[in-house]
Amino acid sequence: MxxxxxxxxxxxxxxxxxxxxxxxxxxxxxxxxxxxxxxLDTATERRAEIEQEFEQHASSIREIQNRRDSIQATRADLEKQIAENKTYLERAERNLKHAQNQKEYETAMRETDALQKQIAAFETQIVEGMEEAESVEKELVDRKDEIDSLDAKRTAALTEFDAELAKERAEFEAETKHREEAFATLxxxxxxxxxxxxxxxxxxxxxxxxxxxxxxxxxxxxxxxxxxxxxxxxxxxxxxxxxxxxxxxxxxxxxxx
Ligand SMILES: [Zn+2]
Structure with missing residues (x-):
């Protein structure tokens, strides 16, 4: 005993x-x-974790959007180069038609040939890039709802967290008072x-x-x-x-x- x-x-x-x-x-x-x-002691960390989780999500979306932008920029650049080369090609073809001698003819012929090859190469690059462009576009379409609702979800999650925290703070104060009263009766x-x-x-x-x-x-x-x-x-x-x-x-x- x-x-x-x-x-x-x-x-x-x-x-x-x-x-x-x-x-x-x-x-x-x-x-x-x-x-x-x-x-209450871990509230700041826990809130930061929620923010970080959404930030990771947002950054994975930004990554896809950046890839789409970069694919589009590459394609625009290729199209610009094709347009330029087509202008040169027209000039080369005019030169070919109006060649005064064998030398001018051969020069214009070589130029035409080279430009045609260059244009074809750029066009191949465009076709090759299309598959990637399509898959990126598809991913963005598939994830559209998720992308559109991400900000709202983030706000909702943080609002809910803050409300819960306010409740815990109030409960802590009430329990502290209750504790003092209970202790005083011992x-x-x-x-x-x-x-x-x-x-x-x-x-x-x-x-x-x-x-x-x-x-x-x-x-x-x-x-x-x-x-x-x-x-x-x-x-x-x-x-x-x-x-x-x-x-x-x-x-x-x-x-x-
Ligand atoms: Zn024991």
Whole structure:
């Protein structure tokens, strides 16, 4: 009965049921406060993650759009060069028609030939680029809804996040106030025991539920006698392993009350 003895020694009084209920309530409030604090502490990072996710999405779309723009620019450039070469070709053909001698004729012939080959080569490049242009255009058409709704989705996601955060902030404030009030109703010595236990453990747990006969904080299997005493619930019983205050849901005292 060392656990009980410790509490008895510290409190100097046998704590009664209402105090155990207060302790359980305080623990639930503190656990909730820890959860909320973690949420609030990580809010900036979590918001940035949402923004980053949408930014990645937007940048993958921009990449396709840039590729489409670049394909279009290449094609426009090829068409411009073809048009220029066709002007040269017309001139070369005129020269060919009006050649005064063999030398002029041969020069014009060579020029015509070279320009025709050049134009054909540019035209081949245009045809070769068409397949890629089509696949890029198709991708943009397929993803049109997604592209058009991306900004709205981003705004909606951030608005939802901000609303949730505002709710958590309000809850944190309310729970902080509730905690102060609940703590103030505890007998001084029990309050200091609670604080000592809560501050000592990394998870802030001072009051642990007994689940399947074990302390839910340190997982130590409790002796049957200890389990019985916790179940009776008319004294404050502590875990013999981690010294946390133990309780059971549906205690006998509560059930008979
Ligand atoms: Zn324990």
């Amino acid at each position: 060392s656990g009980f003895a410790i509490i008895y020694w510290i409190t100097g009084v046998i704590a009664v049921i209402p105090d155990l209920d207060k302790l359980i309530e305080l623990q639930q409030t503190d656990t909730n406060l820890r959860r909320l604090k973690k949420q 007998p001084d010595r029990l309050a200091s025991v609670y604080n000592r236990l809560a501050q000592r453990s990394r998870d802030g747990i001072a009051v642990a539920e007994v689940v399947n006969g074990s302390c839910s904080a340190c997982y130590m299997q409790l002796r049957p006698q200890v389990q019985l005493e916790v179940k009776k619930g008319d004294e404050i019983i502590t875990c013999e392993s981690c010294t946390r205050i133990l309780y059971m849901r549906n205690r006998e005292a509560e059930a008979s009350a």
